[in-house]
Amino acid sequence: MFVEMKVRGLALDAVSNMPIIILRDEEDKRSLQIWVGIFEANAIALELEKVAPARPMTHDLIKNILEALEARVLKVVVTDLKENTFFAVLHLQLGETEYTVDSRPSDAIALALRVNAPIYVDEEVIRKAKSLEVTKEAEPVKADDPEQLREWLQNIKPEDFEKFNKA
Numbered sequence: 001m002f003v004e005m006k007v008r009g010l011a012l013d014a015v016s017n018m019p020i021i022i023l024r025d026e027e028d029k030r031s032l033q034i035w036v037g038i039f040e041a042n043a044i045a046l047e048l049e050k051v052a053p054a055r056p057m058t059h060d061l062i063k064n065i066l067e068a069l070e071a072r073v074l075k076v077v078v079t080d081l082k083e084n085t086f087f088a089v090l091h092l093q094l095g096e097t098e099y100t101v102d103s104r105p106s107d108a109i110a111l112a113l114r115v116n117a118p119i120y121v122d123e124e125v126i127r128k129a130k131s132l133e134v135t136k137e138a139e140p141v142k143a144d145d146p147e148q149l150r151e152w153l154q155n156i157k158p159e160d161f162e163k164f165n166k167a
Helices: 038-049 058-068 105-115 123-130 146-154 158-163
Strands: 002-012 019-025 031-035 071-082 085-094 097-103 119-122 139-142
Touching: 002 031, 002 038, 002 123, 019 038, 019 105, 031 105, 031 123, 038 058, 038 105, 058 071, 058 105, 071 105, 071 123, 085 105, 097 105, 105 119, 119 123
Parallel strands: 071 119
Antiparallel strands: 002 019, 002 119, 002 139, 019 031, 071 085, 085 097
């Protein structure tokens, strides 16, 4: 069974300095934290902040391609967690045909935010994730606090990009 979740914010893991996407269900009963790369966190933060880049970023390009083809994102689903790596699938519709495309959760979430598609997480993934050690020192950045997001984006330094070359 799948649980619909929303991006509730971004955090920075104080130990690893890796960004974390915080997903929560509507009732705030379940949450999921997904560690992502700095570039993906930046793409998500820009969309949460509604900052339009001067030129389309990768997720904006994908959105534009889908719109040009008259395809739509029906939903994104975080489907699995194996060896501390999350997996996701995009559900796309083109005409009467539905397609599924493998994706990293960070990319799927960044795209879902841009096209207002729902985000779902398999309940089994939530159970598996509970067994992962969560860093209590992570400092949350609230998605609904534009000032916090703006400050987080402004404090990303060029050398941070060198640290995170995988997502």
